Amino acid sequence: MDFPIKKFFSYYKPYARLYLTVLACAIIVSGVTLVFPLLVRYITKDVLEGDLSVALPKVYWIGAMMLILVAIQNIGTYFVDYKGHEVGARMESDMRRELFAHIQKLSFSFYDKEKTGQLMTRITNDLLMLSELYHHGPEDYIKYLIRFIGSFVILFLINAPLTLVTFCFLPLLGALSLYFNKIENRALRRNKERIGDVNAQVEDSLSGIRVVKSFANEEYEIEKFSRENNRFLESRIEFYKVEANFYNTVQTIIQLITITVVIIGSASIVHNTLDLADLITFLLYISYMIEPIQKLTHMSTQFQEGITGFQRFMEIMNLKPSIENEPNAVTLPMEEVRGEIEFKNVSFRYEDHSSHVLENMSLHIRPGEYVALVGPSGAGKTTFCSLIPRFYEVTNGEILLDGENICRIDLQSLRRCIGIVQQDVYLFAGTILENIRYGNPGASDEEIIKAAKHANAHDFIMSLPNGYHTSIGQRGVKLSGGQKQRVSIARVFLKNPPILILDEATSALDNESESIIKESLEELAKGRTTIVIAHRLSTIRNVQRIIVLTEDGIMEQGTHDSLLKRNGVYSHLYSRQFETIT
Numbered sequence: 001m002d003f004p005i006k007k008f009f010s011y012y013k014p015y016a017r018l019y020l021t022v023l024a025c026a027i028i029v030s031g032v033t034l035v036f037p038l039l040v041r042y043i044t045k046d047v048l049e050g051d052l053s054v055a056l057p058k059v060y061w062i063g064a065m066m067l068i069l070v071a072i073q074n075i076g077t078y079f080v081d082y083k084g085h086e087v088g089a090r091m092e093s094d095m096r097r098e099l100f101a102h103i104q105k106l107s108f109s110f111y112d113k114e115k116t117g118q119l120m121t122r123i124t125n126d127l128l129m130l131s132e133l134y135h136h137g138p139e140d141y142i143k144y145l146i147r148f149i150g151s152f153v154i155l156f157l158i159n160a161p162l163t164l165v166t167f168c169f170l171p172l173l174g175a176l177s178l179y180f181n182k183i184e185n186r187a188l189r190r191n192k193e194r195i196g197d198v199n200a201q202v203e204d205s206l207s208g209i210r211v212v213k214s215f216a217n218e219e220y221e222i223e224k225f226s227r228e229n230n231r232f233l234e235s236r237i238e239f240y241k242v243e244a245n246f247y248n249t250v251q252t253i254i255q256l257i258t259i260t261v262v263i264i265g266s267a268s269i270v271h272n273t274l275d276l277a278d279l280i281t282f283l284l285y286i287s288y289m290i291e292p293i294q295k296l297t298h299m300s301t302q303f304q305e306g307i308t309g310f311q312r313f314m315e316i317m318n319l320k321p322s323i324e325n326e327p328n329a330v331t332l333p334m335e336e337v338r339g340e341i342e343f344k345n346v347s348f349r350y351e352d353h354s355s356h357v358l359e360n361m362s363l364h365i366r367p368g369e370y371v372a373l374v375g376p377s378g379a380g381k382t383t384f385c386s387l388i389p390r391f392y393e394v395t396n397g398e399i400l401l402d403g404e405n406i407c408r409i410d411l412q413s414l415r416r417c418i419g420i421v422q423q424d425v426y427l428f429a430g431t432i433l434e435n436i437r438y439g440n441p442g443a444s445d446e447e448i449i450k451a452a453k454h455a456n457a458h459d460f461i462m463s464l465p466n467g468y469h470t471s472i473g474q475r476g477v478k479l480s481g482g483q484k485q486r487v488s489i490a491r492v493f494l495k496n497p498p499i500l501i502l503d504e505a506t507s508a509l510d511n512e513s514e515s516i517i518k519e520s521l522e523e524l525a526k527g528r529t530t531i532v533i534a535h536r537l538s539t540i541r542n543v544q545r546i547i548v549l550t551e552d553g554i555m556e557q558g559t560h561d562s563l564l565k566r567n568g569v570y571s572h573l574y575s576r577q578f579e580t581i582t
């Protein structure tokens, strides 16, 4: 990927004034640095080789001047270090926020492919070195350019032939730096990918720690982790090898330059074309001239890390959400939504699948209707429900909500109309109050308590040590399955959407929890269009309409009794389940 330089610099904009001050200080510091060897030359050549009786006052004056210059240099360096780093850190933080916001907007298909740990690495580790790059990048370019041009001019004025001999080495140094720079960049990318794999492994393993322990598979997990850890170690060792090669080659050339200058310089002294003071000055300036070449092409490892991090940042930022608002998308006022849903010849297949999950499917659900979706595992019931909030885009056909194609409805307003209760409840680390409020961030405490009462959750919440302010742990581990379910129902009550999707919401619960939750769900479903995905057919006997979905599409629909009478797929599924139970 080419380096997106325009985008890179755009992050300076909010801090332009402060950063320009930092650059001005860096220029002053570089200028001052260039003066020191000249002062040394003046002392050694003009003062100490002249009339020694008047030398001391001159030395004191130069000493005082040096002190003033040192003070200027130190104050400037302090400002550059402190404020420069602050600017860098602020920009890095801006980008991290932007990346997080962007990732939030990406569609489900992106998350189907990406591992959470890898994404965490991109948000945290990848951007870590960017503040260094942002701070030191332009500052170093300017600083080293001043040093390079300044020292070259000064050296040229002192002794042109010796300067030109030194100059001959520089293209070689530049070419080598570019070469190593490329390999180092590649090694760093591998490094970042592998630390991403390590993080993904940690995330996966720790999220499933209960499963790990229940299977007593700690050793297996440690082994899996060690594999990733070793791969990361290998990539780091490889990186350090490249770095050591680079460093050594550059150092060797620098030493060669110094030796050449010492030998040719000494020979010039013997031939009276150079004096000792000039040779000392030459040696002092030579490092000023070489260092920029080395740095400008290579930039330090930190710079490389920053650049690699920025490139990886841009890879994600360049991804467009596969599902976005159309221009002029309509916003549905939630209170006016009737909840009529129509599938018109809808086909759908997942990105990496060759065959369709749903094919040419049509279905009409009336406002306020309560329908149950049943069918064998893998028939596409969950997929069907995921299409309504546009978690995935239909491949063909269209879905209408109140007669409007959902593609033309503003995504947020569409999703605000739909409440989903899943079997696998996800609660965030925090208090119960915060978790219920997730359904409507603007809700008052009273509204939250009301929603909890509707969800039959209030009593159990009040029996907890801190009531609504009880922390429920990561993913709500401190609550039982039924309690988590009730909190999630309260969340949807608070959201108050006109459409409800219940995905096997009660199948994992015991009888008592199930009956409490069933009651809450019945309450929740009142006045809303409701689609229930049901596995246990005994729970949907009284449902207005049962839709039987198989891999071949909708096979049957009707009430429980009418479907049993048909003696088709439903009756078959029902009697099989009945046999299993008895």
Ligand SMILES: Nc1ncnc2c1ncn2[C@@H]1O[C@H](COP(=O)(O)OP(=O)(O)OP(=O)(O)O)[C@@H](O)[C@H]1O
Pocket (backbone or CB within 6 Å): 112, 350, 351, 352, 353, 357, 375, 376, 377, 378, 379, 380, 381, 382, 383, 384
């Ligand atoms: N995110 C996904 N990416 C790719 N394929 C998927 C994805 N989710 C589901 N599938 C595939 O789509 C098909 C339908 O899955 P879906 O979960 O919709 O079925 P289901 O009827 O809800 O099954 P179950 O009753 O077992 O939950 C399956 O073959 C499944 O492997």
